[in-house]
Amino acid sequence: GAVVSQHPSWVICKSGTSVKIECRSLDFQATTMFWYRQFPKQSLMLMATSNEGSKATYEQGVEKDKFLINHASLTLSTLTVTSAHPEDSSFYICSAETGAVYEQYFGPGTRLTVT
Amino acid sequence: AQSVTQPDIHITVSEGASLELRCNYSYGATPYLFWYVQSPGQGLQLLLKYFSGDTLVQGIKGFEAEFKRSQSSFNLRKPSVHWSDAAEYFCAVGAAGYSTLTFGKGTMLLVSP
Numbered sequence: 001g002a003v004v005s006q007h008p009s010w011v012i013c014k015s016g017t018s019v020k021i022e023c024r025s026l027d028f029q030a031t032t033m034f035w036y037r038q039f040p041k042q043s044l045m046l047m048a049t050s051n052e053g054s055k056a057t058y059e060q061g062v063e064k065d066k067f068l069i070n071h072a073s074l075t076l077s078t079l080t081v082t083s084a085h086p087e088d089s090s091f092y093i094c095s096a097e098t099g100a101v102y103e104q105y106f107g108p109g110t111r112l113t114v115t
Numbered sequence: 116a117q118s119v120t121q122p123d124i125h126i127t128v129s130e131g132a133s134l135e136l137r138c139n140y141s142y143g144a145t146p147y148l149f150w151y152v153q154s155p156g157q158g159l160q161l162l163l164k165y166f167s168g169d170t171l172v173q174g175i176k177g178f179e180a181e182f183k184r185s186q187s188s189f190n191l192r193k194p195s196v197h198w199s200d201a202a203e204y205f206c207a208v209g210a211a212g213y214s215t216l217t218f219g220k221g222t223m224l225l226v227s228p
Contacts, residue, residue, distance in 0.1 A: 004158060032214055041124070043218040044159075044205070093158070097214055102147060102166075104214070106158035 002028045004096050006107035013084055013114055021079045021110045023094030029074035030096035034104070035067075038091040050077050084114045117142040117208045119219035127225040128196050136191040136222050138180075138206030147209040148189040149216065150180055154202045162204075165189065176200070201226045 003026040013019045023033060032051050036044040048064075050056040050071035058064045066088075068080040077096075081088055091111050095104040118141045128134050140146055147166050151159040163174025170182040180191045189206060203223050207216040 009156075034215070041220070043119075043220045044216075046215055046217075049215060095159075101212075101214055102149070102164065102209055102216075104161075104216070106151075106160075108156060108158045 002026075002096075002098065002105040004030075004094065004105045004107040006092075006094055006110050008110060009108060010111045011113070013112070015085055015114055016083055018080055018082045019084055019112060021081075021092055021094075021112070023077045023079070023096065023107050025075045025096040025105070028096070028098050028105075030077075031074070031099045032097040033071055033077040034095045034097070035069060035077075035079050036093040036095070038093060038109070044093060047079075081112065084112070086114045088112065089114045117146065117210065117217045119206050119208050119217055121204075121206055121219035121222050123222045124220070125223040125225060127227055129227050130198050131195050134191075134193045134196045134200070134224070136204050136206075136224070138189045138191065138219060139187050140189060140206070140208045141187065142208055142210065144210065147211065148180075148182060149207040149209070150174065150178070150189070150191045151205045151207060151218075152176075152202045153205060153221070159205065162191070196224075196226055198226045198228070200224060 007022045035047045048056045048058045056069035071077040093109045095106045120139045149164045150162040165172045165182045203221045205221045206219040
């Protein structure tokens with residue numbers, strides 16, 4: 001089956017610094033990638049949708065200047081959390097779509113802890 | 116806007132017993148419905164999906180789900196649970212023509228010996 005990887009799987013950073021999370025589709029080209037945030041005991045909340053070569057579409061309430069998304073190629077999307085604060089600590093999950101609607105594959109997630 | 120409710124935060128089932136996880140959705144048109152499973156360290160894995168047609172959907176790992184429009188439900192079932200089924204299960208809803216999913220809060224399944 002299709003595989004999506006995320007790197008790093010776990011990161012700790014200091015408040016005020018920036019962190020970049022990578023999402024890669026390993027064996028298929030992803031026309032669209034999605035970024036989710038998951039709090040403990042909570043649902044996955046869609047943050048943004050990105051298409052290769054174009055600007056990401058952010059969900060209401062998500063700060064686009066804080067959560068920078070770059071979808072530079074059909075196999076790579078990155079999420080950069082800028083000037084991170086403890087409240088940004090969360091589990092970030094990406095998914096990649098093959099081109100068929102709703103044929104999405106999810107990455108294993110990245111645990112971000114901001115101290 | 117669409118929404119999903121999974122009323123059970125966690126459920127404990129004995130190994131070999133049957134399982135039913137509840138999911139209710141709210142959406143004005145015909146929904147696209149999904150069940151995913153999330154194991155620690157693993158990405159969400161699609162168990163099954165419903166777009167149209169037969170309202171009883173078969174999925175992987177012996178799971179099935181039934182779409183009941185009158186009850187706005189899409190409950191997940193398995194006749195005999197295995198210890199390896201212990202994980203978190205998410206129900207999700209989507210809309211025709213769009214790729215975005217709305218997830219429920221998940222149900223944690225615990226399997227007792």
